[in-house]
Amino acid sequence: MTTTHAYPPSGAQPGAPACDGEGQPLLELPHTAAPGLRRVGVRPRWPYKTVLITAKALEGLLAAQGDLDRQGDGLALSVIRGYETPAQTARRNRLRRLGAAIFTRLYPRRRAEAAGIFSTNGHDRSGDHVDVRFAVAGKTPVLLPLGPLTPAWLIRRTHRLHGPELERVWAALRKAGFRIHPNASEALQIHADFGSR
Numbered sequence: 423m424t425t426t427h428a429y430p431p432s433g434a435q436p437g438a439p440a441c442d443g444e445g446q447p448l449l450e451l452p453h454t455a456a457p458g459l460r461r462v463g464v465r466p467r468w469p470y471k472t473v474l475i476t477a478k479a480l481e482g483l484l485a486a487q488g489d490l491d492r493q494g495d496g497l498a499l500s501v502i503r504g505y506e507t508p509a510q511t512a513r514r515n516r517l518r519r520l521g522a523a524i525f526t527r528l529y530p531r532r533r534a535e536a537a538g539i540f541s542t543n544g545h546d547r548s549g550d551h552v553d554v555r556f557a558v559a560g561k562t563p564v565l566l567p568l569g570p571l572t573p574a575w576l577i578r579r580t581h582r583l584h585g586p587e588l589e590r591v592w593a594a595l596r597k598a599g600f601r602i603h604p605n606a607s608e609a610l611q612i613h614a615d616f617g618s619r
């Protein structure tokens with residue numbers, strides 16, 4: 423199966439690395455207007471304009487989208503983050519440290535979660551680590567209203583509101599070869615690691 427022709431590397435930005443930290447070649451996916459049948463959307467997280475990802479992780483996402491398409495319930499995946507360059511990681515790590523400090527201050531009982539939520543989670547190593555979001559009939563639900571600082575009660579609310587769709591998305595990703603992050607916040611971030619089931 424090869425559908426990567428849908429993502430020409432023409433959106434490449436100057437200075438984008440050709441390989442990730444593990445020496446795997448990277449595809450640089452430009453922002454796409456909308457996901458569609460057998461097509462995964464690309465919505466790079468601000469302030470970035472592209473997503474860097476390995477071909478096998480993209481194939482995995484396309485397989486997951488194909489699985490969802492066959493179920494016919496209008497769920498559409500977009501990838502929002504893949505490999506982070508060392509410069510991006512250095513910038514983000516400053517925010518991560520700040521976020522972890524605020525998180526442990528706000529939620530001292532969830533202190534043990536901070537490492538999982540505010541670590542690079544492999545984004546600094548390879549393009550096999552992605553963050554995904556999904557839309558239902560064109561609408562993207564907000565799963566983490568306060569981002570990584572979303573309190574546990576709002577996480578439970580998201581599960582009540584979007585549990586069935588989330589389960590279908592996680593199941594399709596797992597079937598396609600991804601491992602979903604075990605932390606509750608990161609699972610709603612839909613952080614998925616390809617090839618590490």
Ligand SMILES: [Zn+2]
Nearest residue numbers: 543552553613
């Ligand atoms: Zn992630």
